[in-house]
Amino acid sequence: MAAGTTVKPVRAFTWSEAGTTDWDLVQQCIVGDEAACARLVTDYQRMVYQLALHLLGDPQEAMDLSQEVFLRVFRTLPQFRGQSSLRTWIYRIVLNQASNRQRWWRRRFRSHQVALEEHVENHGELPENRRHAMPDQVLQQNETAARVWRALSELPFDQRAAIVLREIDGLSYEEIAESLGIAVGTVKSRLARARVNLRGALRGSSEREG
């Protein structure tokens, strides 16, 4: 440990306590405690929004969907039995809502492909690029990222959801299975198919670079 560093002792925090906290929060929301409801939204709003954004690819749509998700959470909260974590349960609602919405969304608007400029505008440049890379490398890597995200947006929803939950949200296979309401084996096969498709996009960009 570095000299001069002070360590402030804190009380150990266990998962069972986290579950209890969630359960208490849920009970307070069910009886109509507005402060508890606001806390629940604040605790999970970023998670819900980011997942919606990754699945739908549109900030405004993601924001609308987040609102719908929390309204649905409050409507169905009395049905929450605590069999899974509150986080996983909310993930499931996001996925269901996003699945419904993206069908409608894709039919209406999302037939076009994502341009590089649009991707950079929405996502920004790669963090590492900004720090180290040369401008042409930045461009190359941005193009690769755009191709991967374009391929992601073209994946079937079930594969896209699985890869987003795994790679970006970092959920375990078991948590993904709970969120999607499927078996772990199905999660594995969906992830495998998604990766095969996305690696095709990655390889395409590598070949062009070569």
Added chain:
Amino acid sequence: MTLGCDAYGHDLGPFVDGELDGGRMLRLTRHLEECDACAAALEEVQQLGRILRESSPVDARPGRFDGFAAGVVARSVAERSMSWRATWERAIDGWHWVIVGGGSVAATFISTSLLSVILAFGAPHREDSLSAMVDNLSAPAGFLFVYASPAGDPGQDVVMLQVENGRPAAPPLISDLVVSRTNTPATEAELVARLQELITHDGRVISLDALTPERRLVAEALLDEITRLRARTTQPTRSFRVHEMRLVTGVSVKRS
């Protein structure tokens, strides 16, 4: 890629995700030390994850969630105090497929019931209606009777043949009439029995005038045939000359 790489291809993703069990992880690790192609594939999977994580959309707009929680809670509270109709709509939100399915079943049941009632109690259709025409087309066309005489003897032995018209459901009395389908001549006793069967009703002989046109036609034909058999010599008849053909339908007699 060496022989056996296929066995490891599906393990690359779980390997990167840390979801591979111990034994398989050990085997894959050994394989990766020897196989450049699989090592490159592994690098691709890892690179893919890196790209997705590092270039994932991050909405860094300041104040993105300002007032979001308050807005959602206010809307939720407002929803709770909404009308019964809105409450009902919320309750069935997400049940749309159940409703669609239930509606379809109910519609089918109602339509079927309605159709059954119409068929059971509706007014009979007119003879010139499309329905009547369809019925007529699907009904047996009738029975074709041919009046002919043996070749070379036009004045005598006029016989009547029933010729099949290709439609089923001939009434038993007529189907066995006079000359069978195999052209085997009926005996006089059989013809008399047929005639008795035709002109008696509840054990009593009825007038020919009381018969329907078709039955009357058959009765006359039977009488002719019985007369012919009684007057006939034992000369076999092999060929006939057709004098007249009658198509007996359910409602009329057509001559040709």
